[in-house]
Amino acid sequence: MLPWQTDPENYETLFAQKCAHVEEDLLALSPPVADRFSSPAESYRVRAEFRVWHDEDDLNYVMFDPADPRTPVVIEDFAPALAPIRELMPRLRDYLKPRPALRKKLFQAEFMATTTNELLVTLIYHRPLDEQWEQEAYQLAAEFGISLVGRSRKQKRVIGQDFVSDQFCVNGRWYHYRQYEQSFVQPNAPVNQKMLNWAWEHSRECPGDLLELYCGNGNFTLPLASQYPNVIATELAKSGTKAALENLQNNGIDNVQVVRLSAEEVSQAMAGDREFRRLAALPQPLSDYELRTVFVDPPRAGLDSATLECVRQFDTILYVSCNPTTLKQNIQDLNNTHSVHSFALFDQFPYTQHIESAVLLKQR
Template sequence: MNKLENSHNLIKTFYPDPVKTNISPASGFRSRCEFGYRNGSYTMVSNGQKLYISKLDLAHPAISELMPKLSIKINDSYLLHKKLFQVNFRANNFNKIIVSLIYHKEVNVELLTESSRIAKDLNIEIVLRSKKKLLSTSNEILEELINSNNPFYLYQTDQTFFQPNRYMVPRMVNLVESFIKGPKDLLELYCGCGTFSIPLSRIFNKVFATENNRKSMMCLDMAISKNNISNIKYSRLSCDEVSEAMTGRLFNRLKGEKLVDYNFSHLLLDPPRSGLTDDVISLVNRFENVIYISCNPETYAKDVSKLTDYKISKIEFFDQFVNTNHLEIVSVLQKSK
């Protein structure tokens, strides 16, 4: 049974109709890649086997082209390759790249100087990381233009989550926008860098977004400024704290913002693979319309089974990673009348 059949079987109790699947191109789609580094080569695991590679066709072309050039530079420098165990890449639509070199040794100024020379030669930015320490040849911020129906800018660092498939992100945004009916105000949990917060601010009267990652909050703030948006407010609140804030409790992190003053018509959820906690399930039940984006069909089905007062009104699959078991879901749940 393939992943599409399996995913449909998981949700057919809640949505028996056929589900449209959006297919990604088979190569050049990954704008974020992570590799091990051993014996002078990049490593990855496929079907339980460790592979030694020099480039990756699945990666953004700029990343794939850079990989062998960077490997030569690393291997030519004892300082750079000693105790290097991981290399991460992030690229944007302007072909700008941030490379993260992660070490089993403390990064220092000497290593930064050597990295700066390599970064200049290859026209990239390099972030050096070791336990509790980070150095960078730049401000480690990557600007991205999302070419959806209404293009917008986002920002990311090597410490933030960012949707890795550069072809699918605009399509997912377009679909979510098309799903919105009767918008008033939006509450968003797990907002990340603002992938949905920014475009949906053009549809909703007000948006209140929450996220626990400080770097993501910084990137969201930059995106709000770059896109000239004035109707997004955000805070680092747990789900319990959001529930309390909705009943009137004030937190210093809200900076005077009162959630009781919002007229929320929709809740947007884009949780990690583990799905929704019981606290979030309780919070969901306060809303009539829930936009649920999931990267794990199994936890999605488990969560929907707990939301007994809701039905799936709209849903599509996104095959972001072809020839793997991963599948993304974009859906709307509506409370039964």
């Protein structure tokens, strides 16, 4: 199906078929029966991005079919998006149409929403943003009660704030997250809630201190921290480490150390191949931590060979994957030292072939 299409009546059937395909592909690894976590059939995405199409006095949001990339498809209602985005889209479009200072050379519109109904809109232009744009942008933000970011080449104007704040409940505790514009966030809010609780519940089986790779804004870090004496969370992106530090402080969590390192650099440090000045800021030497559990949520390429050798040292591995193919390969690579004890499938991406997988591996 195309990105803007949904099929609520057949959602459960499509989800079951997708799960069965992944389960069959992993059958040779003898995993336990997968726990399946579905998504709402509509209104689940926290983000939506559209090209803005100008046709004389008309203005529309459009997307493109990969099979016909030159023909714009007008999007009247983007059913996958959270309700605040769906409600704002037509109202914002109609507001922009008669206002040249806001619509001139407007190229793209990006929406970011939360389960608490906060909204952030980014408008991207192919022209410099001047004082008139800023004056009218303030009026726009006030009209709709939103934060607004204007972007053009070498320009970023922020009206309100360039982030939204969301919250998720894990084991009865609410965690509050600051999520920045144009930074990675989990796309499906209801499914993210389920993933957080699955990870927290299964981390109860995992001993020692925790090392987390690819921590991003601290999505998993915050609830997992309650299960461990100490956590070292690593992330390479500056925006991710900034958000993670702010989220830890805002939630009163003080047993996590965030270090800006790549997974490859962490592997080198764990192996003693390199020393990193960023690790010198830890309250104690890396070797003094009882790092027996590792949590990884890598990009689609999965874990590289050096990182695989690093995680092989751990008693338990909690692995969240957006690509079952690379997850399968990584499990096969670890098969001589670890076996799968828990397996889950989360439908982060309804109506597509993509699915989020999670496994708990323990040393043999």
